[in-house]
Amino acid sequence: MTAEVAPGPAGASPRSPGSGRRGRRLIRILPLSPALVLLLLFLAGPIGYCAYIAFTDLQLTGQASSSFVGLDNFRKAFGDDDFRNAVWLTLVFTVVSSIIGQNTLGLALASLMQRASKPVRTLTGGIVVTAWVLPEVVAGFLLYAFFRKEGTLNAILDWLHLPGQNWLFTLPILAVSFANVWRGTAFSMLVYSAALNEIPKEITEAAEVDGASGWRRMWHITLPMIRRSIGTNLMLNTLQTLSVFGLIWVMTRGGPGNRSQTLPLFMYEQAFQKSMIGYGTAVALLLLVVGSLFSLVYMRLLRTEV
Amino acid sequence: MVFSRRTLRRLAADAGLLFAAAAFVLPLAWVVLSSLDAQADLQVKVPGELTLDNFDAVLEPEITFTPLLNSLILCGGATALTVACAALAAYPLSRFRSRFNRPFLLTILFATSLPITAIMVPVYALFVQVDLIDTMHGTIFFFAASQLPFAIWLMKNFMDGVPKSLEEAAWTDGASAFQSLLRIVLPLMGPGVAVVTVFSFVMMWGNFFVPFMLLVSPDQMPASVSINDFFGNRGTVVYGQLAAFSVIYSTPVILLYVLISRRLGGGFALGGAIKG
Numbered sequence: 197m198t199a200e201v202a203p204g205p206a207g208a209s210p211r212s213p214g215s216g217r218r219g220r221r222l223i224r225i226l227p228l229s230p231a232l233v234l235l236l237l238f239l240a241g242p243i244g245y246c247a248y249i250a251f252t253d254l255q256l257t258g259q260a261s262s263s264f265v266g267l268d269n270f271r272k273a274f275g276d277d278d279f280r281n282a283v284w285l286t287l288v289f290t291v292v293s294s295i296i297g298q299n300t301l302g303l304a305l306a307s308l309m310q311r312a313s314k315p316v317r318t319l320t321g322g323i324v325v326t327a328w329v330l331p332e333v334v335a336g337f338l339l340y341a342f343f344r345k346e347g348t349l350n351a352i353l354d355w356l357h358l359p360g361q362n363w364l365f366t367l368p369i370l371a372v373s374f375a376n377v378w379r380g381t382a383f384s385m386l387v388y389s390a391a392l393n394e395i396p397k398e399i400t401e402a403a404e405v406d407g408a409s410g411w412r413r414m415w416h417i418t419l420p421m422i423r424r425s426i427g428t429n430l431m432l433n434t435l436q437t438l439s440v441f442g443l444i445w446v447m448t449r450g451g452p453g454n455r456s457q458t459l460p461l462f463m464y465e466q467a468f469q470k471s472m473i474g475y476g477t478a479v480a481l482l483l484l485v486v487g488s489l490f491s492l493v494y495m496r497l498l499r500t501e502v
Numbered sequence: 503m504v505f506s507r508r509t510l511r512r513l514a515a516d517a518g519l520l521f522a523a524a525a526f527v528l529p530l531a532w533v534v535l536s537s538l539d540a541q542a543d544l545q546v547k548v549p550g551e552l553t554l555d556n557f558d559a560v561l562e563p564e565i566t567f568t569p570l571l572n573s574l575i576l577c578g579g580a581t582a583l584t585v586a587c588a589a590l591a592a593y594p595l596s597r598f599r600s601r602f603n604r605p606f607l608l609t610i611l612f613a614t615s616l617p618i619t620a621i622m623v624p625v626y627a628l629f630v631q632v633d634l635i636d637t638m639h640g641t642i643f644f645f646a647a648s649q650l651p652f653a654i655w656l657m658k659n660f661m662d663g664v665p666k667s668l669e670e671a672a673w674t675d676g677a678s679a680f681q682s683l684l685r686i687v688l689p690l691m692g693p694g695v696a697v698v699t700v701f702s703f704v705m706m707w708g709n710f711f712v713p714f715m716l717l718v719s720p721d722q723m724p725a726s727v728s729i730n731d732f733f734g735n736r737g738t739v740v741y742g743q744l745a746a747f748s749v750i751y752s753t754p755v756i757l758l759y760v761l762i763s764r765r766l767g768g769g770f771a772l773g774g775a776i777k778g
Contacts, residue, residue, distance in 0.1 A: 224598050224679075228606075231591035231650055234583075238625075238647030239613065246624035254627065305522060311515040320523040327526055329759045331708030333726050334748045338529035341536075341741070347544040348528055378526065432615065439619035442710035446730070460619045467623045476623045483620040491615040495608065 243484070250478040255471050262474065269478035279479065281454055282462035286438070289373055289458050294437035297377035299430060302384020306392055307414070309385075321385070328382030336446025339375035340364070343447070364448055368456035372444045376437060383436075384429050391425035392418070424497065431494040438487055459483050533745045542742035556746035565728075566750060573724035573751075575638060576713065577706040580645035584702045585695065587646065588653035593683050595654070596661040597669075607658070613651035622715045629716060636718040645712060649702045656701070660694025661687060700762045704755045725751045 250269060254262035273279045305324065309317045327335065342348050343363040350360030363371045395418065403413050419426070441460040444450060450457035450465065457465070459479060467476025505513070528546055536542035537556050539549030560566050595603055625644060626635070634640030668690070669682045677685070688695060706712075710726045717723055729751065732744040 221600075224594050224600070225602070227590035227593050227680075227683075228595070231587040231654060234587060234643065234647045235613070235650055238644050239621075239650075242621045242625040242628055243616075245628050246621055249624060249627060301522075305519065308515045308518045308522075311512055312519050313512055313516055316516045316519050316523075320519040320526075323523050323526045323530065325759070326530060326756065329704065329756055330752050331710075331726055331755065333708075333710045333729050334533070334752050335529075337729070337744060337748060338533055341532055341544045342529045344544045348532060348546045351545045352528075378529065435615045435617060439617035441619050442714075442726075445710070463620070463623060467626075473623060473627050477627070480620045480623050483617060487615070487617040487620060488612075491612050494615055495611055 246477055246481055246484065249474055250481040252474045253472075254474040254477070265474070269475050270482075272475060273478060273482070278454060278457075279462065282457050282459050282479075285369055285456065286458040288369055289376070289440075290434055290437050292370070293373035293376035294380070294433040295430060297373065298380045298384045298433050298437075299426075301377060301381045302429070303388045303426075305381070305385045306388035307418070309389060310392055324385055325382045327378055328380065330379075332379070332442040333446055335375070335379045336443045339371070339378060339443075340447045343371045343375075365452055368448045368452065372447055372456050375443055375447060376440060379443065380433065380436065384433060387425055387429045388422065391422040395421050427497045428494065431490055431497065435487055435490050435494070438483065438490075533748050536742050536745035537749045539742055542745060544741060556740075556742040557750070559740075560743050560747045560750070565731075566725075566747060568721065569723060569725040569728040570751070572638075572722055572728075573707060573726065576641060576645065576724050577703050579638075579642040580649065580706055581699060581703045583642065583646040584649045584653045585657075585699050587650060588657040588698060589683070589688060589695070591650075591654050592657035592661045593679070593687070595658045597666065597679075607655075610651045610654050614655055618648045619711055622711055626715050635716060636722065638717075638722060641713060641716045644716060645706050645709070648712070649705060653698050653702055656698050657694065660691045660697070663694070664690045696762060700758050704758060707755050 249262070251264060251266060252262040253265045253268070305320070309321065312320075330338070340347075344350075345360075345362040345364075349363065353360040361367075399417060399421075400413060403417050408416070439460060440458070441464070444456055444458060444461055448456045450461040454462075460483070463476045463479040463483065465476075466479060467473050532544075532546045535546060535549060538552045538554070539547075540553050540555050541550065542556070594600070595607065629635040629640055629644075634643075664687050669686055672682045672686055673679075708726060713724050714727050717727070720728070725747075729744075729747060732747065733739055
C-alpha cells in the first residue's frame with residue numbers, strides 16, 4: 197500500500213473548475229452516501245422507532261397490532277417501584293463506579309506514574325490496560341470469580357483474619373460497581389496521563405521551589421490546568437457506565453431479586469422476560485434522553501475542536 | 503543510608519503503583535492460573551501441576567472454533583464495512599468546504615456518545631418486522647452503523663493531517679478524487695487507518711449485548727455470547743475450561759492492542775482523539 201506514492205511537482209495548481217457546478221457538488225458528496233445510508237437505516241431509524249413505540253403498548257407475543265397509549269408507559273414507570281429502584285441503583289452505580297471510582301483512581305494512578313520509576317510504570321500500566329482491553333463478558337467472569345463466596349477476595353480477607361461475606365448476595369451493587377472500576381479505570385488513566393504530560397515542567401517546578409506542598413500543587417495548579425480533560429473524562433465515563441449491561445448480566449443477572457438491576461437490565465427484563473416491548477422502550481427512551489443530555493454537554497466541552 | 507527527597511518520593515510513588523497493580527492483577531492471575539489447572543476453582547492459587555487439559559477440552563468445533571469463526575465473520579465483516587464507509591465519508595468532509603460539513607460533523611460527534619444499549623430493544627423490534635433478526639448480515643449492518651460515528655470522526659481527524667498539495671499534484675495528472683483517495687491519501691495515513699480498524703474490531707469483538715439481542719440460533723452465536731454456555735447448559739461449571747476459553751477468546755484483542763500501541767506509542771492516539 198505504500199509504494200504508489202509519487203509526489204508530483206510542488207505547487208501544481210488543481211484542475212480548472214469544470215462546467216456544471218451543481219453536478220460537481222453532488223459528485224463531491226457522493227462518497228458520503230454509503231455511510232449516510234447505514235446511519236439513517238440502522239441508527240436514526242431505530243431511534244425514531246424508539247420514540248414511536250415508547251408511546252404504544254407493543255408486546256412481544258400474541259398481539260397482531262399495537263395501539264397508541266400516549267404517556268401511559270411513562271406514567272406507569274414513575275409509579276413503578278421497580279423502575280424507581282432501577283433509577284436509584286443506576287445512580288449509585290454511576291456515582292460510585294464512574295465519578296468516584298474510575299475518575300479518581302485514574303487520576304491518582306496517572307499522577308503517581310509521573311513520579312514513579314519506569315519499570316513500575318510500565319508494569320502497572322500494562323496490567324490496568326489489560327483489564328480494560330479484555331472483552332466485557334470475560335471481565336464479568338473474572339470479577340464474578342473474585343467476589344464469589346468461595347472466591348479470591350474472601351480468601352484474602354480470611355488470610356488477613358478479617359471476616360468475609362457473600363459479596364454478590366449482601367452487596368451486589370457495590371460488587372458490580374467495583375467490577376466496573378476494575379474494568380474502566382484504564383481509560384481515565386490514559387486520558388489523565390496525556391493531560392498531565394502536557395503541563396509544562398517549569399510550572400510545577402516553580403511551585404515546588406516556592407514550597408507548595410504536594411496537595412496544594414495538585415489543588416491549585418494541576419487540577420485547574422487539566423480541568424477540560426476532567427470534564428471530558430467525566431462525561432465519557434458516565435455515558436459508558438450508563439450503558440453497561442454485559443458486566444452486570446454476567447455477574448448477577450441484576451439480582452439477587454432486583455438489587456443490582458440498573459436501568460439497562462430493567463429495560464431488558466421488561467421488554468423480553470415480561471414481553472412488554474412498549475414499556476421497555478419507554479424506559480430505553482428515558483435512558484436515551486439522559487444520554488443525549490450528557491452528550492450535548494460533552495459537545496459543549498469540545499466545541500472549539502469542530 | 504540517606505535518600506534524597508526526590509528518591510523518597512519516587513519510592514512512595516512506586517509503592518503506591520505496585521499496590522494498585524497487585525489489586526488489579528488478582529482477577530487476571532485467576533484466569534491464567536486456572537486455565538492451566540485441572541482442579542481449578544474460584545480462588546487464585548498456583549496449580550499443583552501445570553496441564554493443558556483444559557485447553558484440550560475446549561478446543562472442540564462446537565465449543566471454540568465455531569463461536570470464534572462467527573465472531574470473526576461478524577466483527578471482520580462489520581469492521582471492513584465500517585472502515586470503508588468511514589474512509590469514503592471522511593474524504594469530502596476533510597477535503598471540500600461545504601456548509602453541510604459542520605452540522606454533519608456535530609451530529610456525528612453527538613452520535614458517538616449516545617448509549618447504544620438504550621436502542622437495542624427498538625432495534626430488536628425493528629429487526630423482527632423487517633426480517634433481519636437472527637441474520638449475520640443484519641447484525642453486521644447494525645454493528646457497522648453503531649461504530650461508524652466514531653470511525654468517521656477519527657478518520658476525518660487523521661485525514662486532516664495529510665497535506666493537500668500531494669493530491670493536487672495527482673489531480674493535475676488527471677487522477678480522479680477516488681483514485682487520489684485510494685492511492686495517495688489512505689496509504690499516507692496508514693497508522694490512522696490501522697487505529698480505526700483495530701479500534702472498531704476490538705470494540706465489536708468484546709460486544710455482548712448486540713449479538714445477544716439480534717441473534718437467536720446457537721450455531722450463529724459469537725464467542726461473546728457462547729461463553730455463557732459454560733454456565734447452565736453444560737451442567738456443573740468447569741472453571742478451568744471457562745478460564746481456558748476466556749484466555750483463547752481474549753488473546754486476539756490483547757495482541758491487536760499491543761501491536762497498535764507499540765506502533766503509535768502508549769494510549770494509542772485515543773488520548774489524542776478524544777482529548778478535551
